[in-house]
Amino acid sequence: MARGNITLADFGVKGTQLKLTLTLDHKQKVVFKPAWYGRDDIITGTPYSGRDRHNAEIAAFHLGRILELRRTPLAIGRRVDIHRDIKPVATERLLNTFFEKDGQTCFYGKCLYCRGPDDGVCATTAGVMEGTLVLWLPNDFKLKLHKHPWSRTYKEGVVARWMKEDDYCDKMRRIARFSKGPRLLDIIDTSIFDYLIGNADRHHYETFEGYDDSMLIILDNGKSFGNPDLDERTILAPLYQCCQIRASTWQRLLALQDDVLSQVLAGVLANDPIAPVLSQRHLDALDRRLVYILDVIQGCITRVGMGAIVM
Numbered sequence: 001m002a003r004g005n006i007t008l009a010d011f012g013v014k015g016t017q018l019k020l021t022l023t024l025d026h027k028q029k030v031v032f033k034p035a036w037y038g039r040d041d042i043i044t045g046t047p048y049s050g051r052d053r054h055n056a057e058i059a060a061f062h063l064g065r066i067l068e069l070r071r072t073p074l075a076i077g078r079r080v081d082i083h084r085d086i087k088p089v090a091t092e093r094l095l096n097t098f099f100e101k102d103g104q105t106c107f108y109g110k111c112l113y114c115r116g117p118d119d120g121v122c123a124t125t126a127g128v129m130e131g132t133l134v135l136w137l138p139n140d141f142k143l144k145l146h147k148h149p150w151s152r153t154y155k156e157g158v159v160a161r162w163m164k165e166d167d168y169c170d171k172m173r174r175i176a177r178f179s180k181g182p183r184l185l186d187i188i189d190t191s192i193f194d195y196l197i198g199n200a201d202r203h204h205y206e207t208f209e210g211y212d213d214s215m216l217i218i219l220d221n222g223k224s225f226g227n228p229d230l231d232e233r234t235i236l237a238p239l240y241q242c243c244q245i246r247a248s249t250w251q252r253l254l255a256l257q258d259d260v261l262s263q264v265l266a267g268v269l270a271n272d273p274i275a276p277v278l279s280q281r282h283l284d285a286l287d288r289r290l291v292y293i294l295d296v297i298q299g300c301i302t303r304v305g306m307g308a309i310v311m
């Protein structure tokens with residue numbers, strides 16, 4: 001995927017963030033998320049502030065493998081030459097959003113927040129643009145979009161139900177889609193994954209259309225790894241409110257204690273074409289957050305007994 005030639009560049013993925021769809025050799029389709037930030041930039045503000053972090057998609061993909069969740073499409077870094085790789089194969093409508101600024105070639109594409117040159121992203125003066133390729137899931141698997149039951153309101157002063165109702169998980173358990181099958185446990189796994197990567201932007205999730213017991217698919221991890229000093233504990237609400245976790249997830253987390261997590265992830269990420277993918281501060285944050293997750297699980301075992309661990 002990383003080395004394939006780009007044969008078509010366009011936009012067309014729905015959403016708020018700027019991204020391209022690229023077609024590679026053999027018609028392989030990928031999403032290109034461009035770099036907005038450097039590795040040491042720290043994003044402050046609300047826990048979902050800022051633009052997408054392209055490197056976060058890569059780190060999240062590999063973390064998902066290490067946790068044995070495997071719910072995120074393959075992601076890999078790539079530097080494209082905007083003049084050689086993109087412009088000759090860009091559709092007319094994409095080319096129409098190209099502009100020059102301070103000797104750099106830029107584009108703004110099309111999305112909710114892509115209104116014009118002010119929202120554009122630029123290559124270096126040498127024409128290089130770093131980004132992440134995320135593999136597009138095959139079109140024969142239709143995705144179904146669901147509102148996440150623990151999503152934020154994104155409105156100041158408007159508190160989500162899960163933030164104020166102590167029995168929120170019990171209420172969710174009475175809904176058919178969460179009372180049986182893998183869905184609630186998948187949501188809890190996802191909350192652990194999101195807490196580790198610092199993603200407070202899981203407003204929706206997807207499943208495969210037509211399968212009631214479909215696994216949860218984790219797309220869009222762009223709002224992670226923004227601030228290594230912030231541990232946003234509310235991301236873990238599905239875990240501490242439901243007090244349940246799959247035995248396999250718990251075992252995996254235990255095996256990754258004592259800095260094993262950061263070391264394994266760093267080792268894997270070192271092979272990415274745009275390595276280093278994460279700064280050491282973000283790697284350290286993963287180990288620190290893991291300790292807290294294991295504490296929360298231990299608290300649940302004390303509170304509800306080993307029944308908290310679902311075989």
Ligand SMILES: Nc1ncnc2c1ncn2[C@@H]1O[C@H](COP(=O)(O)OP(=O)(O)OP(=O)(O)O)[C@@H](O)[C@H]1O
Nearest residue numbers: 013014015016017031073134135136137143219220
């Ligand atoms: N790799 C992929 N394979 C298949 N479909 C995808 C993929 N990535 C994204 N999509 C589709 O495009 C939609 C938008 O993608 P994404 O969530 O990454 O965009 P976004 O701009 O961050 O949107 P939002 O602002 O709503 O978070 C997804 O809900 C999904 O339906």
Ligand SMILES: [Mn+2]
Nearest residue numbers: 017201220222
């Ligand atoms: Mn998003």
